[in-house]
Amino acid sequence: MHQLDAYLDEHRKAFEQDLCSLLSIASVSTDGRHQTEVRQAAQWLASQFAALGMQVEVAETQGNPIVLAETPPVPAAPTVLVYGHYDVQPADPLDAWVTPPFAPSVREGNVYARGATDDKGQLLTHIKSAQAWLQTAGRLPVNIKYLIEGEEEIGSASLAPFVAAHRHRLACDVAVISDTCQFGPGRPAITYGLRGIAYFELRLTGPQHDLHSGVFGGAVVNPATVLAKLLAGVTNEKGQVQVPHFYDDVEPLAPEERERFAALGFDEAAFQRQLGVSALGGEEGYTTLERRWVRPSFDVNGLWGGYQGEGAKTVLPARAGAKFSFRLVPRQDPAKIAAELEAWLRQRLPPGISMELQAHHGSQPVVVSLHSPYVQAAARAIERGFGTPPVFIREGGSIPVVSMFRELLGVDTLLLGWGLDDDHAHGPNEKFSLADFHRGIKASAYLWEELAALKP
Amino acid sequence: MHQLDAYLDEHRKAFEQDLCSLLSIASVSTDGRHQTEVRQAAQWLASQFAALGMQVEVAETQGNPIVLAETPPVPAAPTVLVYGHYDVQPADPLDAWVTPPFAPSVREGNVYARGATDDKGQLLTHIKSAQAWLQTAGRLPVNIKYLIEGEEEIGSASLAPFVAAHRHRLACDVAVISDTCQFGPGRPAITYGLRGIAYFELRLTGPQHDLHSGVFGGAVVNPATVLAKLLAGVTNEKGQVQVPHFYDDVEPLAPEERERFAALGFDEAAFQRQLGVSALGGEEGYTTLERRWVRPSFDVNGLWGGYQGEGAKTVLPARAGAKFSFRLVPRQDPAKIAAELEAWLRQRLPPGISMELQAHHGSQPVVVSLHSPYVQAAARAIERGFGTPPVFIREGGSIPVVSMFRELLGVDTLLLGWGLDDDHAHGPNEKFSLADFHRGIKASAYLWEELAALKP
Numbered sequence: 032m033h034q035l036d037a038y039l040d041e042h043r044k045a046f047e048q049d050l051c052s053l054l055s056i057a058s059v060s061t062d063g064r065h066q067t068e069v070r071q072a073a074q075w076l077a078s079q080f081a082a083l084g085m086q087v088e089v090a091e092t093q094g095n096p097i098v099l100a101e102t103p104p105v106p107a108a109p110t111v112l113v114y115g116h117y118d119v120q121p122a123d124p125l126d127a128w129v130t131p132p133f134a135p136s137v138r139e140g141n142v143y144a145r146g147a148t149d150d151k152g153q154l155l156t157h158i159k160s161a162q163a164w165l166q167t168a169g170r171l172p173v174n175i176k177y178l179i180e181g182e183e184e185i186g187s188a189s190l191a192p193f194v195a196a197h198r199h200r201l202a203c204d205v206a207v208i209s210d211t212c213q214f215g216p217g218r219p220a221i222t223y224g225l226r227g228i229a230y231f232e233l234r235l236t237g238p239q240h241d242l243h244s245g246v247f248g249g250a251v252v253n254p255a256t257v258l259a260k261l262l263a264g265v266t267n268e269k270g271q272v273q274v275p276h277f278y279d280d281v282e283p284l285a286p287e288e289r290e291r292f293a294a295l296g297f298d299e300a301a302f303q304r305q306l307g308v309s310a311l312g313g314e315e316g317y318t319t320l321e322r323r324w325v326r327p328s329f330d331v332n333g334l335w336g337g338y339q340g341e342g343a344k345t346v347l348p349a350r351a352g353a354k355f356s357f358r359l360v361p362r363q364d365p366a367k368i369a370a371e372l373e374a375w376l377r378q379r380l381p382p383g384i385s386m387e388l389q390a391h392h393g394s395q396p397v398v399v400s401l402h403s404p405y406v407q408a409a410a411r412a413i414e415r416g417f418g419t420p421p422v423f424i425r426e427g428g429s430i431p432v433v434s435m436f437r438e439l440l441g442v443d444t445l446l447l448g449w450g451l452d453d454d455h456a457h458g459p460n461e462k463f464s465l466a467d468f469h470r471g472i473k474a475s476a477y478l479w480e481e482l483a484a485l486k487p
Numbered sequence: 488m489h490q491l492d493a494y495l496d497e498h499r500k501a502f503e504q505d506l507c508s509l510l511s512i513a514s515v516s517t518d519g520r521h522q523t524e525v526r527q528a529a530q531w532l533a534s535q536f537a538a539l540g541m542q543v544e545v546a547e548t549q550g551n552p553i554v555l556a557e558t559p560p561v562p563a564a565p566t567v568l569v570y571g572h573y574d575v576q577p578a579d580p581l582d583a584w585v586t587p588p589f590a591p592s593v594r595e596g597n598v599y600a601r602g603a604t605d606d607k608g609q610l611l612t613h614i615k616s617a618q619a620w621l622q623t624a625g626r627l628p629v630n631i632k633y634l635i636e637g638e639e640e641i642g643s644a645s646l647a648p649f650v651a652a653h654r655h656r657l658a659c660d661v662a663v664i665s666d667t668c669q670f671g672p673g674r675p676a677i678t679y680g681l682r683g684i685a686y687f688e689l690r691l692t693g694p695q696h697d698l699h700s701g702v703f704g705g706a707v708v709n710p711a712t713v714l715a716k717l718l719a720g721v722t723n724e725k726g727q728v729q730v731p732h733f734y735d736d737v738e739p740l741a742p743e744e745r746e747r748f749a750a751l752g753f754d755e756a757a758f759q760r761q762l763g764v765s766a767l768g769g770e771e772g773y774t775t776l777e778r779r780w781v782r783p784s785f786d787v788n789g790l791w792g793g794y795q796g797e798g799a800k801t802v803l804p805a806r807a808g809a810k811f812s813f814r815l816v817p818r819q820d821p822a823k824i825a826a827e828l829e830a831w832l833r834q835r836l837p838p839g840i841s842m843e844l845q846a847h848h849g850s851q852p853v854v855v856s857l858h859s860p861y862v863q864a865a866a867r868a869i870e871r872g873f874g875t876p877p878v879f880i881r882e883g884g885s886i887p888v889v890s891m892f893r894e895l896l897g898v899d900t901l902l903l904g905w906g907l908d909d910d911h912a913h914g915p916n917e918k919f920s921l922a923d924f925h926r927g928i929k930a931s932a933y934l935w936e937e938l939a940a941l942k943p
Contacts, residue, residue: 061798239763241914245884249784252768263719307695310838312708328705333793342517343847382766391799428701458697
C-alpha cells in the first residue's frame with residue numbers, strides 16, 4: 032500500500048481544492064430557486080467520474096437528476112454500492128454565517144460551507160479513494176457503483192422509484208454511506224442504527240381574513256392559539272408523545288445496549304457547553320444518548336402565524352401553521368403514525384377552525400447487525416485509516432435510503448461516519464474537519480481492499 | 488341649518504377627494520421605513536386646518552409629530568377636544584388586497600384603503616363639519632381643539648407626555664373621538680365602554696444555533712415546542728385565562744347591561760357568515776357580545792420560529808417567539824397583569840430555555856356614564872345626522888387616550904362610531920362607507936350646535 036499512501040499524501044491540496052469547488056455550488060434542493068445549481072452539482076460529479084474513466088450517467092427523474100457511475104469491472108470481486116447526495120439544506124438564517132455558506136472558507140483546519148459535512152465532504156472521500164486506486168494500481172480491487180441523488184434533503188422522492196426500476200443495474204453485495212458522525216474527534220464510528228422520521232406540516236384556518244383582535248378577540252377562535260394548543264398537546268410533562276398507539280411498536284431497550292452506550296463515556300457537560308444550553312431535557316427515564324439514538328421524539332421544526340414584524344400589531348390572524356416531526360425507532364411505522372396523528376388532531380380541533388395536515392416525508396427506522404462480515408471489514412479499514420478502531424453507535428437522524436436498500440436491493444448498509452456532532456449540519460456555519468476528510472479517504476481506500484478479501 | 492345642509496350636499500365630491508388624498512399617504516407608524524409618509528400625513532392635516540383659518544402647529548415629539556389646531560375663539564361657548572390619529576396599521580399581507588392599500592378605490596359605495604375607517608375617514612368628518620360651519624356661518628358655535636397624533640397604532644408613546652405638558656392649552660369640557668363602529672349599517676352608536684389591552688412579545692432561546700433535529704431531537708429542549716406549551720397554557724379548556732389573579736379585579740356583569748345587550752338583537756349567524764367561520768367560540772358562560780365587550784380575552788397576535796419556507800427542513804430551532812395580548816375590562820390593570828404574567832411564565836419555563844418578555848403597550852379599560860349631558864347632546868346630533876337615534880354599546884378594542892383624557896384633562900370622551908364591524912380595520916381590504924362618511928360629517932356639524940346649547 033506504499034504507493035497508495037504516497038498518492039494520498041501528495042494529493043491532499045488537490046483533494047481539498049476539489050472539495051471547495053463542489054461546496055461552492057449552492058445546490059439547495061428545498062428551494063425551487065436553486066434549480067440551476069442543483070444540476071450544476073450533478074454535472075460536477077459526473078465530470079469527476081468521467082475523468083477517472085468510469086462509466087457515468089446523469090439520469091433524469093421527476094425531480095433532480097441522479098448521478099450513476101461504475102468502475103471498470105473486476106470479475107469475481109464483490110460489488111459495493113456507494114450512496115451519497117449532492118443536494119444541501121437551505122442556508123438561512125444567512126446573517127448567522129461567519130463566512131458566506133457557498134464561499135468555502137478554511138479556518139483552524141475546518142472547511143466552512145453549507146454541505147461541508149452533509150454530505151459533499153463525506154461523499155467525496157469515496158470518490159477520491161477510488162481515484163487513488165485507479166491512478167496508482169490502475170484498477171480497483173472491487174466493483175464500485177456510485178448512486179448520488181439530489182433530493183435527500185427533501186425526502187428523496189425520486190430515489191425509491193429509480194432504485195426499484197434499476198434493481199439489476201444496482202445489484203451489489205453491500206452499500207456504503209458516509210453521512211453520519213464520529214462519536215467524537217478521533218473516534219470514528221460505525222453507525223448500526225438510525226431513527227426514522229415522520230415529518231408533517233399543519234395549516235390551520237380560522238376567519239377568512241385577519242381581524243382586529245380588540246373588536247373580535249374573545250369571540251372568534253384564534254388559529255394561532257389553537258395551533259399552540261395542538262402542538263403543546265403532542266407531548267406530556269414527561270416528554271412522552273400523546274398520539275394514540277405511538278409507543279405500541281417500540282422495542283424496549285436491551286440492557287446490554289444501555290450498558291454499551293453508558294461505557295462510551297459520553298461527556299454530557301461538554302455536549303451542553305457545545306450547544307450553549309443551561310440544561311438538557313427530554314423523555315423522563317432515559318439518558319441523553321438514549322434519547323437521541325433509541326427513543327422516539329417530537330420536535331417543532333417551524334411555526335408561523337399572524338404578525339411577525341417590528342412592533343405591535345393587534346391582529347387576530349386568519350391562519351397559522353407549523354412544521355413538526357417525530358423521530359422513530361425500530362418497528363414504528365411512519366404511515367401508521369401519520370394516520371393516528373391526523374385522526375387525533377381532528378378530534379382535538381375546536382369548532383371554528385379548519386385544518387390541513389400534509390405528510391412531508393417519512394422513513395423507516397433501521398438497525399444493522401454488528402456480526403456482519405462487512406461491518407467487520409469496515410472496522411478494520413477504519414482502524415487502518417484513522418489509526419484507531421471504530422466505536423459502534425446509533426444515530427438520531429434518519430437516512431431513509433438505508434431501509435430502502437434493504438427492501439429493494441436486499442443489502443445492509445455500512446454507515447461510516449467521518450463527521451462530528453458539532454459540524455452544524457443543517458445550521459449556520461456548517462463545517463468539516465480537513466484532517467478527517469483525508470483520514471476518511473484513506474479508510475475508504477483500505478475499505479475497498481478489505482471488502483475484496485471477502486467472498487462476493 | 489338650511490345653508491349648512493346645502494353646503495354639505497354640494498361638497499360631497501370635494502370631501503371624498505380630500506379623503507382619498509389623505510388615504511393615499513402610507514403613514515404606517517409600526518414600520519420605520521414609512522417615516523416620510525408619516526410626516527407627510529401630519530403636514531396634510533396641518534394644511535387643511537390652515538386653509539380654514541385655524542391656528543395650527545405640527546408639534547415635534549420623541550416620535551411622530553402631533554398636529555394641534557384651534558378654531559377662532561368663541562367666548563362663553565363650550566370647548567371640545569377632537570382627537571384622532573393619522574397613522575395606520577401595516578398593510579401586510581399585501582397580496583390579500585383586491586386593490587393596493589394606499590391607492591384608494593371606491594367600490595359599491597365604499598372606499599377601500601388602509602386607514603379608511605381607522606382612523607382617517609372617521610377623523611376627517613370632524614374637520615369637514617367645521618369647514619362647513621366656517622364657510623357658511625363664518626364661525627363655529629363652539630371652541631374646537633384638534634389633537635391628532637401619529638403613534639396610535641404603536642402605543643401612543645408621545646401622546647401622554649405631550650398632553651401632560653400641555654394641559655392648559657388642551658383644557659376642554661369634553662372630548663370627541665370617532666374611531667369606533669356603528670352597531671350595524673344604519674345603527675350609529677355611542678360607545679360608552681372600551682376594553683383595555685396589555686400587549687406582550689415573548690422571545691425564547693434554546694441552543695445557541697439551529698440544530699439538526701435528528702441528531703439532537705429528544706435530548707435538547709426545543710424553544711418552539713416550549714413556546715407552544717407556554718401559549719397553550721395561558722387559557723384552559725373553558726377559555727379562561729390562567730395567569731394568577733387575572734380575574735381578581737374584574738367587575739361582574741350587571742344584569743341590566745346583559746339584558747340591554749341581549750335586546751340589541753345581535754345577529755350571530757350573520758356575524759359568523761361575515762367572518763367565514765363555521766363556529767364561534769370563547770369563554771364559557773358568555774354570549775358573543777359579552778365576550779367581545781365586557782369580558783377579558785387572550786389572543787396570540789403573531790408567532791414564529793424555525794423554518795417557515797417551502798418544503799421540509801429538519802431543524803431544531805435556536806429561537807422562537809410570539810406576540811400576544813390580553814383585552815382587559817374595568818378595574819383590570821395592565822401593569823399588574825404584566826408583573827403576574829412574567830412571574831408565572833418564568834415559573835413554567837423549563838430548564839434549558841431562556842426567555843425575554845417585552846411589554847409593548849398597555850391601556851386601561853374605560854366606561855363613561857350614560858347620564859352625562861354630553862352623551863345626551865351627542866345622541867341628539869347623531870339622530871339629526873343619521874336620521875335615527877344611536878344605540879349605546881361597548882367595544883372590544885381599546886382607545887388608550889380615553890382613559891388618559893380622564894386622568895390628565897378630567898373629561899369624558901364621546902365615542903361616536905361611524906365605522907362598521909366588517910370594515911376590516913387592521914386587516915386587508917379595509918374600507919369605509921362613503922354614505923356613513925357624509926352622515927358622520929352631518930352629525931358632527933350638528934354636534935357643535937347641540938354642545939353649544941349646554942352650559943360650558
